[in-house]
Amino acid sequence: MAQCTEPSTSIGANGELKKPRKVAVITGITGQVHGILRRSSSFNTGRIEHLYQNPQTHTEGKDGITGGHMKLHYGDLTDSTCLVKIINQVKPTEIYNLGAQSHVKISFELAEYTANVDGVGTLRLLDAIKTCGLTNSVKFYQASTSELYGKVQEIPQKETTPFYPRSPYGAAKLYAYWIVVNFREAYNLFAVNGILFNHESPRRGANFVTRKISRSVAKIHLGQLESFSLGNLDSKRDWGHAKDYVEAMWLMLQQEEPEDLVIATGEVHSVREFVEKSFKHVGKTIVWEGKDENEVGRCQETGVIHVKVDSKYYRPTEVEYLQGDSTKALTKLGWKAKITFEELVKEMVDADIHLMKNNPNA
Secondary structure (H helix, E strand, C coil): CEEEECCCCCECCCCCECCCCCEEEEEECCCCCCECCCCCCCCCCHHHHHHCCECCCCECEECCCCCCEEEECCCCCCCHHHHHHHHHHHCCCEEEECCCCCCHHHHHHCHHHHHHHHHHHHHHHHHHHHHCCCCCCCEEEEEEEHHHCCCCCCCCECCCCCCCCCCHHHHHHHHHHHHHHHHHHHHCCEEEEEEECCEECCCCCCCCHHHHHHHHHHHHHCCCCCCEEECCCCCEECCEEHHHHHHHHHHHCCCCCCCCEEECCCCCEEHHHHHHHHHHHCCCCEEEECCHHHCEEEECCCCCEEEEECHHHCCCCCCCECCECCHHHHHHHCCCCCCCHHHHHHHHHHHHHHHHHHCCCC
16 A cells, blocks of 8 residues: 655745645555555565665655655555554545456456455445545545446446446456445545556556566567467457556546546457557567467467467456447546557567566566
């Protein structure tokens, strides 16, 4: 859990009133954007090292990116006591709940844990705000998800589209969505759900499909790997860049009135296309042969098979097609995705090539 602060209100040299102090608590500080800092026997802050004042010594303080201050707190969304203690100590003005067990396929194996963290964990955080008497002073952002739509009831999906989750992860996030709405209506808490469609970056976890592809393509390009396996190649997703989506999160908490919004690019691409674009960036053309579990992706230039299909990566209930309509976000926030799908793929592949050159075992 991270605490980020801006300077307190003060009078400037010319007598102007400077902006009031803002304090943000972010669960999930070790995640793709920020995630909850759970106790671990090894350092689990690799994806936020650039935010340390001194990355070599993991020294907190003023970060080298924004100039703001970052302080880490040990905490867990399964522990009500620690959440109350941290929120009471920090007394934040903004809370971004980005902490979760967020891997959809793994949620089928860890269904109870996923419900505990993603669903009830959100309730614990909201209850902590109420217990600390901060319902009138804090703004709360909940990281909701396009997985709520699951077996989609309309295309594209917008704020009024009925939910139909198809995984324990989606079901847990559905509870979290509605408990946020309930606290907003029952206690007049400024609380919003950002229904974010898939957002990626070079900091995405290695076991997520986009990062698995970019890592594997980088290793193949460098001669460190010959092939890798994927599940459903024809799943279609609305992929955007996490950098754009974090801006939308922040904008949602700067509004006068709380409102749930869909955040998406509106473009749809398949897993297969992500593979093709990634290989194309390193000068390889993938040709597909076979069907279903026997399908392979062969390099046209060398004849080598680089991609295979393995049924162990299939979900028990698949989500085939997700496409968001963020018209309301454009109207309300003036927000629109800036980074294109092609730019995202290139950035991820380039970052992993750089990573694997320096550390082939990364």
